[in-house]
Amino acid sequence: MIHPDWQDVKNILAVRLDNLGDVLMTQPALRALKRSLPQARLTLLTSSMGRGIARMLPEINEVMVFDVPWVKLKGQNIGEEKVLRFVEDLKNRKFDAVIIFTNFSQTPFPAAFLCYLAGIPRVLGYSRENPYQLINYWLPDHEPFVPVAHGVQRQLDLVRLIGATTKDDRLCLAVPAEAKRAILERLNKEGFDHHKPWIVIHAGVSEPKRQYPLRNFAKVAELVTRDLGLGLVLTGNEEEKAAVRQVAASARGKAVDFSGQLSLAELVALIGSAKLLISNNTGPVHIAAAVQTPVVDLYARTNPEHTPWKVRHKTLYFDVPSAIRSKNTTLVHSTPKKSRPTPSPKQVVAAAKELLGLQGNVRIGREVSTWS
Structure with missing residues (x-):
């Protein structure tokens, strides 16, 4: 009430x-x-x-x-x-x-x-x-x-606290029809076979402390296209184009690079059409949750409250380099003292394989877990 x-x-x-x-x-x-x-x-x-x-x-x-x-x-x-x-x-x-x-x-x-x-x-x-x-x-x-x-x-x-409640606690975005058409046109123009399974990798991030290493992203792109035989689309904003090109080079011509080209509505449509997203913990992870696209979330141990919400996901944690860690005392308090190794590209691909249909410990995201 x-x-x-x-x-x-x-x-x-x-x-x-x-x-x-x-x-x-x-x-x-x-x-x-x-x-x-x-x-x-x-x-x-x-x-x-x-x-x-x-x-x-x-x-x-x-x-x-x-x-x-x-x-x-x-x-x-x-x-x-x-x-x-x-x-x-x-x-x-x-x-x-x-x-x-x-x-x-x-x-x-x-x-x-x-x-x-x-x-x-x-x-x-x-x-x-x-x-x-x-x-x-x-x-x-x-x-x-x-x-x-x-x-x-x-x-x-x-x-x-003021009595406002809802039974529907999902994230939910309606994908505009014109954005869906625009994405299909872009994929067709690139000669991309969007009828076979394909995924999106988003290697950019809004702040450096949350960046999974680009060399690792590049290796993930190589493994996804070479070993899994999946189609691959790469995304990023205008400032991230050079980094995305570095990742694209490892796919040896088998990835489509859309960095700096998509409107926000088109990015939502792209992620909504993909079988999977692999991303740093940044905006596209939450877009994936809102369009119910499974996500491998490469999560720097900064703020623990932003894991994928109510979507099939695997969250792989890694430490922030000490030189660029936040000085915010609340974040310092919430960061575990025990360090953990950065997930390897093979571990990232293994998580992707689980979400794409192999048996494994895949969970529906809701509550924040401890830093594990």
Whole structure:
């Protein structure tokens, strides 16, 4: 049952200011809000990195985009004048309530302060300390000092505080028909036989600490095409084209390189059509979960709450090099002290074979496991 103070809200702001995958993992909580408060208009405030996927979520009525100074950006200085103008924009929109979604390693306070200045009367969020007037509906944040919940479950737990629930906690993306047609046309143009089994490898990642070694990805591409006889499509953004070419070279002409060529909708369509995705732990892993494509997730031991959600998967962990590990103390606390070797290309391919139909210990992802 919805909290009495929230029953009459008509205009809700949801705040998720980071990457594509984080926005997508918030979808079930947004669905809970939409279904529990059907009279309310739901606006999502996100970053330029999250805007594309946000516009594909049917739960959202409107997407606002603003890159805030406390989220990592590439070479962009926001400036105080832009922030103050943005606060005025928030004030003019007359939101009844705001929900601030964060990972356990993030603070809600900068976003809460903007909303305080904008005069939004109801603020829901996690906090490790009493936030007083900044967050007047708050859930004590015990992570990572207790076992860490999956990011999807974390956000569902937050909105449950005001009585918003849903039985449908899946990630779900509808693949646009025109994007499906565009992918088939691209594959046909490359002479790619998309009627036989084929997979996608995404070797790029949004931050270096989560990068599975490129030389290993290259060997995986070689083994997939040579030993398994699978078709292979490689993806990445414009900045990752050189790295993807390195991986493509190992496939000896048997891989299609789509790096820097696909729209987000086309990437969703491509992953949705593939038999399997092999990827660093980054946005495409969560897209795969949303279109129910099995995934081998090469997972740097950074934040443990982002494993694949409710999709057939194998998660293979590896350590972040000590020189580039996060200085965030919550992440340091959650990182195991005992090191583990980086999975070999043969181990990656073995995981792929299990997901492609061989017998093995394949699980449906839901809860975060310990770092194993």
